[in-house]
Amino acid sequence: MIVHATNSTPDLHVQIGTLKLDNPVMTASGTFGYGAEFAGLLDLSRLGAIIVKGISLKPRAGNPPPRIVETACGMLNAIGLENVGLERFLVEKMPYLRQCGTRVIVNILGDTVAEYAQLAGRLAGVAGVDALEVNISCPNVDKGGVAFGAVPEMAAAVVRAVKEHAGQPVIVKLSPNVTDVALMARAVEDAGADAVSLINTLIGMAIDIHARRPKLANRTGGLSGPAVKPVALRMVWQVAQAVRIPVIGIGGIATAEDALEFVLAGASAVQVGTANFYNPRAAEEIIDGISAYLGQYQEPSLAAIVGTLRHD
Amino acid sequence: MIVHATNSTPDLHVQIGTLKLDNPVMTASGTFGYGAEFAGLLDLSRLGAIIVKGISLKPRAGNPPPRIVETACGMLNAIGLENVGLERFLVEKMPYLRQCGTRVIVNILGDTVAEYAQLAGRLAGVAGVDALEVNISCPNVDKGGVAFGAVPEMAAAVVRAVKEHAGQPVIVKLSPNVTDVALMARAVEDAGADAVSLINTLIGMAIDIHARRPKLANRTGGLSGPAVKPVALRMVWQVAQAVRIPVIGIGGIATAEDALEFVLAGASAVQVGTANFYNPRAAEEIIDGISAYLGQYQEPSLAAIVGTLRHD
Amino acid sequence: MPEFQKNYTVRRVEHFEANIVRLSLDASDIAAVARPGQFVMVACGTGQDPLLRRPFSIHSRYPDGGIQLLLRVVGRGTAMLAETAVGQQISLVGPLGKGFGIPPDGEVCLVGGGIGCAPLFFLAQWLVEQGVFPLVLLGAGSAGEHAALVPGLRDLGCAVHVSTDDGSLGHHGFVTDLLPALSGKVQKVYACGPVPMMAAVARFCGDRIACEVSLETHMACGLGACLGCAIPIPGRTDAYRHVCKHGPVFQATEVVWP
C-alpha cells in the first residue's frame, strides 16, 4: 500500500548517457504504437519517454494472423515486427511524436549488422529522436537465423556498428532466452552501449487441442505480462550487479509496486508494456505511485533508491 | 470443452524404457510430498506415477524461511531441496509408497557426479522404485557451483554415471534456464538417458518494496505454475523434435486441456506440479479429461495422438 | 473523438436463452459520443486472470443515458461477466473503432446472425432517428435467441424477418435464404454475424448493393497499438489492416472472404 505524502515532490529524473528523462517510466516498444493511439486516454507529455514500435529499414507486413493469444496472466504475440519502415516512420509518425512533449526513443531492428548501422546512421540527425533502443532479438539472416541476442560476439558486433553511426545514446534491449543474461549485458557494455534494457519476451507456445494446431500462425510467440515479472526482475538484478551502465527494467510491470521492485533491484528506469493494453492509464498511475512512495519514505529522489535492495 | 464419450475406454498406457505406466499423468517432484500427504483427497492408485521430492545422499534442512511467494498465476519457491535423505527415505517413506498401487519414481540430486552415481547404485535394487528422475538443476560444487543442467558436457557426465549404476530406467529432468534446451536434451540422450522430463522451474525473484528486501530468504527462487506453461510447452515441442527418447511434459499443467497441449506437442506423458497445491484433485481430473478427449475424437489410445500437432 | 477508461455501474442484468445476457451500464458519457458499430473493451473477473479486456459492440443506447451490451457466454471472460450483479462496477475502455457508415437515400437492410446481431440494435436506433426504417433479417439457432432483439426492433418500427436453424421460429434455415426476396430498392446492407453468413451476404450484394460488415478478431488492446488484430487486404501480401482501428466495420469489398 502506498500512501500519499504531502511534502515537496521528489526528483524523478533519470540520466541515460546524454539523455535526461523527467521520470523513469517509459512505454515499451510494440505496446504503445506510435503514441497517438493512447492520446485520448492519458497525458502523453507526462511520460518519461515513448519507445516506438520497432522500425526496420523497409516496411514489414508482419506475420499472418492469428498473432496473439492470451495465457495465464500473460499473452503471447507473434506480430512479426510489422512496421511502416524507416522512411514512412519519419514522414508519418515523427511529426506527431515531436510535439507530444515527451522524449522519443526509436526501437530499431535489422536482419544484418549492416542494416542496424544504416538505421542508426539515418536516425542520427533526426530532430526529436532522443535515443535509440536496439532490439537484438531478431534472427541474423547472415548467420543462418541465430538470434543476435543469444551470442555475445554477435550482439557486440551490432552494438559497435550502431554506436559508430548513432548520433544519440544507444540502449541495447536484451533477450531473456539465454543461459547467462549478465554475460550478454557485459558484452554489449564493452561494445559501447550507453544502457541496457531487459527483458524482451520469453519464447512460448500455445496449442488449440481441438484443431491440433498452434494457436499462433507463427507457431511460437513472445510471452509478456505479469506472468514473466519474476524472471524479468531476477535478470535485471543480475545485470545491475554485472554492469556499470544504467539498466532499464521491463517485464510485467503493471503497478508502481512492480516498478519499484525493479528500481530497488537496480533499474534506473522502467518500461511498461503489456499493461498498456489492459490499463491504458498504467504508465501515468505508475509515475504517481513512485512519487507517492518516495514521499512516504522521505526519499529526496528516485536516484537515491536505485539498487538499494538489502540482502544481508 | 471436453464432452464425455460413451464408447470403450481408450488405452492410456505409456512406455518409458522398460517402465510401463497405466496412464500418462504423474505428480511432479516436490509438489506431492511422498504421496501420503494427498491420500485423503484423491485416489493415489489412479496416478500414472508418483515422483517423490528430490532425495539426496544425506538429509538436507533446506533454506531458511520465507521459502515461497505467490506471483501472477504462479509461485516462486526456494525450498532448497529439503529432504529426509536417502536412508530415511528408504525406511520411512518407501513402505507406504510400495503399497499405494501406483508406480514410484525417485527424483535424485547431488552436488557431485559421484553423489549421483552413489544414489543410483543404492536405489538400483530397491523394490518398488520403478524409475529414477535425475534433477540436474543443482549447482555442481566441484565446478564452482555452475549448474549441471546448463552445460551439456556436465549434464552428460551425470547421466553416464547414473546409467552405469542404475537398475531402473533413467529420466533426466531438464532446466529451462538455458539458451538451447534441445542441445541439452540431445546431450543427455547421447549419454544414455531413457527419457527426458521438462521443465524444472525458471529462476525468478520478488521484492518487498517496503522492507527493501527479497521476499525469499534465498533471494531468488524457482517460478512454477500456469504462468510458465507457454515457455514449458515451447521447450517440450522443441525437444520432442530433437530427440528420439520419450519426452515428459511439465510446467503449469492444471487441466486436461493443458496436458493435451503437451501431448500434441510431443510429450508421451506429463507431470502435474503446482496445481496439486491449489487443486489436490488435479491429477485425477486430468486423467479423466484425457480419456474423455480421446473418446470424443474416437482415438484408440493416447499414443495415437502424441506429437500429432499440425503445423502446415 | 473522446475515449473513456472508467468504471461503470451495472444497472440491470437480463438473462435470455442460449446463454445470452444483456447488461445495462450507466455509461452516459460513452452513450453521448458513440456511433453504432463501435465497441468497448471490457475487463472481466476479479484478478489479473483473465488478463486482457474483451471487446463487445455497443448494443444500444439506453433510455436513461447509458449503454447496453448483449453478450453470449462462450468462455471464461464472458462467463464472469454473466455473473455480474446489479450495482457492481465494470471497467470499460471506449468507444473504440470505426462505426457503420451513413445510410444512403433509399431502402436499407440489416442482416444479423447469432450474437453478431448485438450491434444492429444500436444501428437501428440511429437509423430510425434519421427517419430511416430498416428492414431487419435475423438468424439464430432457435426461437428463444430472438427474444432479446426482435421485440425491441419492432417497437422501433422496423420490419423484422427471422430464421432459425431448428425451425422453431420464422424461416427454417439460414438467414441468408431470405436475401433473394429483398426488394430491388435496397441500396445498402449492413451485416454482422458469423463469417460464412457475412460472406454469403457480401456475395449476394456483389457490386450492385453497398454492403458493410462488422468483423471480429482476437484483440489485446483495441486501440491500434498491439497490431494483434490483423486481417489480410484483398490482393496484397505486403500489409495487413487492423480490425480495431480500420474497423470493426469494413466495406464488404475490403475483406478477403473465405
Next chain:
Amino acid sequence: MPEFQKNYTVRRVEHFEANIVRLSLDASDIAAVARPGQFVMVACGTGQDPLLRRPFSIHSRYPDGGIQLLLRVVGRGTAMLAETAVGQQISLVGPLGKGFGIPPDGEVCLVGGGIGCAPLFFLAQWLVEQGVFPLVLLGAGSAGEHAALVPGLRDLGCAVHVSTDDGSLGHHGFVTDLLPALSGKVQKVYACGPVPMMAAVARFCGDRIACEVSLETHMACGLGACLGCAIPIPGRTDAYRHVCKHGPVFQATEVVWP
C-alpha cells in the same frame, strides 16, 4: 482423519468494523470432524489469480451444521472473499493441521490478539462442551473489533476481559498486561495472535504453565507437500518443522521466539 475438497454455499456474510468479515458456510462435513485450531485452505477470486488458496482457522461450528470463518481484509485474496454474496459457492480444502490439545484438569485461559482471535471461539465452544469454562483475554485495536467475538463468548458462559490499543474498551494497552492478574490456578494457556503477543504469553508461562500457540506462515498447499511453511526448531540447524502439518498449534516451548 477425513479431509474434504468441495464447494460450499455461503449462508451468511457479516461485516464488522476494522475490515473484519464473518462467513458462514454449509460445510457440515467439515464441522463434523474438525478440531479447534485446525484450518481450511480457501480459494479466492474468479480466475487463476490469485493462484494459491488462503489458510483460515475454523472460527466456529455453526449452529445448523457448518462452519464459520472470521477474516480480516489485508490483501487481494481476503478482499475478494469479503465481496462474497450469500448463495455463492466457495471452495475449501480441509480440515487441515493439528488442533489444540485437550485441556488439563484445572483452570484454562485463552489469550487472543487482533484477528488471531478467530480460532479461539471454536476452541471455547469445544472446551465448554467438555464442561471447561475458560477465562478469555482478548486484545484489539479498538472497541469495534471486539464486536464479532465478545458477545458470543459471553453467551457460551465464558468470562471475557478485553483490552484495546486506543483505550476505547476495557484495558488501555496490551492484552498481555492482563496476564499478571491471572489466578494461580490456571493450568494452561492457549494463545493466538501477533508473534510479539504470543512471545510475551510464552515468556509469562515459562515452565510453570502449559502454553499452546497457533502460528501463521505463508502456505502453498497446507498439506505438508510443498515444504514452504518451514519454521526453525529451537536449538537445531539441521531441520525445520512445517506449520501446516506439525502445527499450526505448537507447544510454546517448541517455537523459536524473536
